[in-house]
Amino acid sequence: MTNKANDCTASANAASANAALADTGKVNTGSVITGSVLVHPQELDKKWIDRCVSLGIPRIGLHPVGGGEAAKSLDDLLCRLKTSEFRSLLDYAVERGLEIEYEFHAARWCLPASEFEAHPEWMRMNDAGERVGDLNFCVTNEAALDFYARRAVECAKQLYRSGKRFYFWMDDAKGGACRCPKCREYSVSDQQLIVANRVISELRREIPDACLAYLAYVDCMTPPTVKPADGIFLEFAPIERDFHKPLDDPDSEKNRHEIEHLPALLEYFGHDNAKVLDYWLDNSLYSGWKKPPKEFHEYRDVIAADFKYYRALGIHDLATFACYLGEDYIELYGEPDISAFAAELAK
Numbered sequence: 001m002t003n004k005a006n007d008c009t010a011s012a013n014a015a016s017a018n019a020a021l022a023d024t025g026k027v028n029t030g031s032v033i034t035g036s037v038l039v040h041p042q043e044l045d046k047k048w049i050d051r052c053v054s055l056g057i058p059r060i061g062l063h064p065v066g067g068g069e070a071a072k073s074l075d076d077l078l079c080r081l082k083t084s085e086f087r088s089l090l091d092y093a094v095e096r097g098l099e100i101e102y103e104f105h106a107a108r109w110c111l112p113a114s115e116f117e118a119h120p121e122w123m124r125m126n127d128a129g130e131r132v133g134d135l136n137f138c139v140t141n142e143a144a145l146d147f148y149a150r151r152a153v154e155c156a157k158q159l160y161r162s163g164k165r166f167y168f169w170m171d172d173a174k175g176g177a178c179r180c181p182k183c184r185e186y187s188v189s190d191q192q193l194i195v196a197n198r199v200i201s202e203l204r205r206e207i208p209d210a211c212l213a214y215l216a217y218v219d220c221m222t223p224p225t226v227k228p229a230d231g232i233f234l235e236f237a238p239i240e241r242d243f244h245k246p247l248d249d250p251d252s253e254k255n256r257h258e259i260e261h262l263p264a265l266l267e268y269f270g271h272d273n274a275k276v277l278d279y280w281l282d283n284s285l286y287s288g289w290k291k292p293p294k295e296f297h298e299y300r301d302v303i304a305a306d307f308k309y310y311r312a313l314g315i316h317d318l319a320t321f322a323c324y325l326g327e328d329y330i331e332l333y334g335e336p337d338i339s340a341f342a343a344e345l346a347k
Contacts, residue, residue: 033311035345036319037281037338038063038103041077041086043326049093055342059099061319066172067289071108074155081160090161102159103167103213103277110151110168111137111144122147124178135176139191140183148195149202156203156210167213167235168199174219189216189224197229204231214269215277221261223268234269236262236315237277243286246305266313275317276310281338282321283329293324295333300340307344318345 036059039048044062052060064073080086090100116123116133122144123133137144152168159166170176170192177188186194196214203210213235214220214228238247238258245252247259266274279285280303283296310318325336 033316033318033345033347034058035317035341036061036099036101037322037341038277038319039326040065040284040323041080043323044089045327046089046092047330048326049089049096049098051338052098053096055339056346057342058097059101059319060093061101061103061167063102063321063323064104066105070105070172071112074104074106074109077102077104078155078158081158087160094161099163100161101163101165101167104169105172106152106155106168107136107148107171109155110148115147119144124176125180125183127179129179135171135173136178136191138178138180138183139186139194140178140180145195145198149198152199153202153206157206164207164209165211165213165233166203167215168196169213169215169217170195170220177219186226187222187224189220189222190226192220193224193226193228193232196232197226200229200231211273213275216261216265221258221265223261223264228269232269233273233275234265235275235277236265239279239285241279243279244299244302246302246309248305248309262313266315271314273317274315275319276315277319277321278306280306280320280341281325281336282323283325283336284321284323287324291324291328292332293329296325296329296336298337298340303340303344307347 035057037052037057038061041062041064044060049060062077064070064077093100111122113133120131122137122141123131124136124138126132137148139145155168156162156166177183177191183191193214196212200210200212203212211231211233214232215235215237217237217239240254241247241258242249242252242254245255247255249255280298281296283293286296287294307318320341322338325338329336
């Protein structure tokens with residue numbers, strides 16, 4: 001339990017910093033720099049929406065919990081989206097000028113492990129040569145690809161108030177690629193892009209101008225060799241970075257490793273629609289993905305340096321996870337200070 005006087009001071013300081021930025025009137029509405037915050041659906045409320053509007057953050061992404069709970073949490077989101085209460089909340093956000101996106105690990109939802117009994121050949125093969133229904137699937141199996149892509153389209157059509165950019169990430173784990181004789185010929189990056197290419201093909205049958213992210217994350221940081229289909233764009237998420245140091249800090253071995261392939265990824269996918277998904281405001285990560293949340297503090301110098309680095313590479317869409325900063329956080333610590341991130345977006 002924190003000291004109440006300190007709570008009030010922290011809350012007042014955060015509110016003051018946020019208000020000072022809002023008072024500048026620098027709300028980003030152009031195409032040069034844009035960005036978003038990703039929050040858990042259950043954390044979205046009018047306070048989050050009003051905070052984004054006042055600080056000039058143009059987009060909110062809804063991110064169901066990943067990891068082993070990804071399929072269940074995506075199901076929960078889709079159920080929530082059927083309620084008039086949640087739809088009214090999203091209507092309120094759009095009416096206030098915000099864009100809505102949805103970003104989630106979708107592999108286990110699009111091809112459930114329950115399909116293993118009927119279609120073991122759809123599941124990935126592990127290094128021991130066994131078909132297992134734990135992660136992802138066999139991406140060279142045409143029937144599995146078709147099933148997965150159809151399910152992705154079914155999901156996309158339920159994403160109320162969504163824009164035309166979609167994010168159907170593979171499972172949230174390392175070492176989840178298929179190792180069957182056919183799939184073994186493709187890198188983990190190639191396997192993800194094979195899936196993305198099939199999904200965007202199906203999506204564009206229903207939504208002609210849809211776009212889909214290739215997520216450069218964990219073991220998909222190296223550029224693929226498979227050609228991306230029209231509508232595929234790069235999303236770069238350096239989760240294994242050092243969060244206390246700027247990405248281009250020459251003394252950080254972690255950060256050197258994370259950005260090693262970023263220029264090549266940009267060359268491969270193009271700069272125009274490239275997006276960063278970083279962790280500057282991700283209090284779920286800083287809290288070890290456990291509630292109650294820990295008190296959050298922005299690393300302001302890191303945010304400023306990272307924005308400068310990304311912009312120098314020609315990336316102008318800068319997003320961050322911002323989970324565990326909802327109502328339960330405010331009850332413990334007061335209003336979170338996210339003004340440094342917003343200030344960089346407003347420049």
